Amino acid sequence: MESNTTMITFTSRVSRITIENATMKRNTQQRTRVTAALTDSREFISAQDLHAMLGAGAPSLATVYRTLQGLSEEGAVDSVNRNGESLYRLCGTAHHHHLVCIDCAATVELDGDEIEQWAVRNASEHGFTMTTHIAEIYGRCATCST
DSSP, rough: OOOOOOEEEOOSSOOOOOHHHHHHHSHHHHHHHHHHHHHHHOOOOHHHHHHHHHOHHHHHHHHHHHHHHHHHHHTTTTEEEETTTEEEEEOSSSSSEEEEETTTTTTEEESSHHHHHHHHHHHHHHHOOOOOOEEEEEEOOOOHHO
């Protein structure tokens, strides 16, 4: 079955740390450059594009990948898998969810409070004790809908 839909997957952490705390874990020059470039980029970006953005004297592409993976594992960045490629972006430090465009990967961060209450209430109503959840909403943004 063939489809024109782009599948996007988010990895998000319930417990987030700030980028400052993440860089203090292992403050290398490469890590500092990668986090600074992420700060400059407001949209999700691939490791390759981030590497190109770093320009002359950039750490190796492998180092950029390792740094991004580490920041993602620490919860300092969110990652999106789009067409088999991971994209990364700094997100807020509070737990949140996303609206995600399946065509262009545009995202909107959503406050998690109402979703948290809904998840806890539904888990409880069915005899579950919620330990974690992932709630992302997929669709088409206003630009891609026209």
